[in-house]
Amino acid sequence: MADLSPQPHPEPTPPSRSSILVAAARAFGSREPDQTIRNPDLLADRLIGPDELVLLGDHPLAKALEQDCAEASQIPAVVGFAWLMLLRTRFIDDALERAIKNGATQVVILGAGFDTRAYRFQELLKDCKVFEVDAAPTQEYKRRRVAMALPDLPQNLNHVKVDFAKDDLGDALRTAGLKQNEKTFYIWEGVTMYLPDECVRKTLQTLASLSVPRSSVVLDYVNSLGIELGKFTPQGAGGLPASWGEPWIFGVPGANGSEFFHELGFDPGVPVVINHPDLVKRYMVGKDGVTYGAHVFEKARAAAEAKAKEAAQSPPPPPPEALAELRKAITAAGGVYWLAEITVRP
Numbered sequence: 001m002a003d004l005s006p007q008p009h010p011e012p013t014p015p016s017r018s019s020i021l022v023a024a025a026r027a028f029g030s031r032e033p034d035q036t037i038r039n040p041d042l043l044a045d046r047l048i049g050p051d052e053l054v055l056l057g058d059h060p061l062a063k064a065l066e067q068d069c070a071e072a073s074q075i076p077a078v079v080g081f082a083w084l085m086l087l088r089t090r091f092i093d094d095a096l097e098r099a100i101k102n103g104a105t106q107v108v109i110l111g112a113g114f115d116t117r118a119y120r121f122q123e124l125l126k127d128c129k130v131f132e133v134d135a136a137p138t139q140e141y142k143r144r145r146v147a148m149a150l151p152d153l154p155q156n157l158n159h160v161k162v163d164f165a166k167d168d169l170g171d172a173l174r175t176a177g178l179k180q181n182e183k184t185f186y187i188w189e190g191v192t193m194y195l196p197d198e199c200v201r202k203t204l205q206t207l208a209s210l211s212v213p214r215s216s217v218v219l220d221y222v223n224s225l226g227i228e229l230g231k232f233t234p235q236g237a238g239g240l241p242a243s244w245g246e247p248w249i250f251g252v253p254g255a256n257g258s259e260f261f262h263e264l265g266f267d268p269g270v271p272v273v274i275n276h277p278d279l280v281k282r283y284m285v286g287k288d289g290v291t292y293g294a295h296v297f298e299k300a301r302a303a304a305e306a307k308a309k310e311a312a313q314s315p316p317p318p319p320p321e322a323l324a325e326l327r328k329a330i331t332a333a334g335g336v337y338w339l340a341e342i343t344v345r346p
């Protein structure tokens, strides 16, 4: 006889916690009183509510959003994250504005998470088609959250569910209405690190073959030295809790990925290391002339120096040779974390 007793509902797959974490860091940065160094993503704060903070567990950013902003602005882990997001958001926002001015008519946000550009740039994008692409659990979660927290969806926004590791991105975008003969601007922010090598390659090859020349992709990424460096830390590169199941596994070969992007059909342009002085000057200096977070980073540096002095009587063991070699290679490469706008070659 059939079992007619009520069956337990399977737990829905949780959204990507890293997508909530980065939005939380933008939300924190958007509370900065000095407008010149405020994160421009003012909608992030509306998307990160109590349920999202619960998903972040005991991450310092979850607490920071419930704390007084000035007080939380003294915590290095919070400010460090907000620093990274401020720079990343501004760099990519600028690239988006430039791409539209230069004739892109389609914008595809890959691994969109809680990206709000379709909403923040409605006026700029009013004559464009916009596509948000993400894995189903995160996209479904985000759409429910947006329906609660933001006004109506922009008419030109299309949602496309794709797992980069399993699905055919090209087919999915074409089916959703992407036109291969129109100039397209792709945003791939905070995603490559989480994907297997072959998946990053396949995705970039798809974008190159799907798009007319001079279409471009703005993205951030680490090099393989950055992934190696993570192996010397307890939580690995990326530093997210292992229970989130989102380790950083991919780094581009070479110093800044130029050859890698070239091989896959792109003009790599001039990749720029995330803390390049020109970027810091352009995006991170407050109206008092002080760089965002400088006071906290200086305090943390001084505390580390004092600790090292204290331990001088019994010096700590020197770093393993492999770590010393890796540090040298990172200095020679110019850093581990990069931003680039790469362009489809004719």
Ligand SMILES: C[S@@+](CC[C@H](N)C(=O)[O-])C[C@H]1O[C@@H](n2cnc3c(N)ncnc32)[C@H](O)[C@@H]1O
Residues within 6 Å of the ligand: 016, 018, 019, 020, 022, 023, 110, 111, 112, 113, 114, 115, 133, 134, 135, 138, 162, 163, 164, 165, 188, 189, 190, 191, 194, 195
């Ligand atoms: C750190 S979040 C970044 C989100 C957003 N781009 C941002 O910067 O706010 C990583 C995003 O990559 C997406 N992602 C990771 N692996 C994926 C895969 N195999 N297929 C599709 N999306 C993936 C996650 O769903 C998540 O939205």
